Amino acid sequence: xxxxxxxxxxxxxxxxxxxxxxxxxxxxxxxxxxxxxxxxxxxxxxxxxxxxxxxxxxxxxxxxxxxxxxxxxxxxxxxxxxxxxxxxxxxxxxxx
Numbered sequence: 001x002x003x004x005x006x007x008x009x010x011x012x013x014x015x016x017x018x019x020x021x022x023x024x025x026x027x028x029x030x031x032x033x034x035x036x037x038x039x040x041x042x043x044x045x046x047x048x049x050x051x052x053x054x055x056x057x058x059x060x061x062x063x064x065x066x067x068x069x070x071x072x073x074x075x076x077x078x079x080x081x082x083x084x085x086x087x088x089x090x091x092x093x094x095x096x
Contacts, residue, residue, distance in 0.1 A: 029059065029063050032059075033056045034052070034056060
């Protein structure tokens with residue numbers, strides 16, 4: 001007896017691609033927010049460090065907010081499509 005693993009392999013591939021894309025996006029966001037590191041920091045300005053830290057967190061939180069809104073939008077669209085399909089296949093549920 002053989003088991004077809006094609007669909008499972010495709011799911012794993014899609015998951016791997018999604019994780020890779022998320023890591024690349026996060027890395028790009030952090031790199032853009034922080035900017036290039038200086039080779040040698042002559043002196044440390046505590047207020048500047050604090051400002052950069054909170055600026056970075058603000059940008060990361062904004063990116064997370066956008067991501068969450070996009071996911072809700074995708075889920076809403078998918079739910080509407082499923083509902084339309086179910087209502088077209090099973091008419092008695094269209095009035096519920």
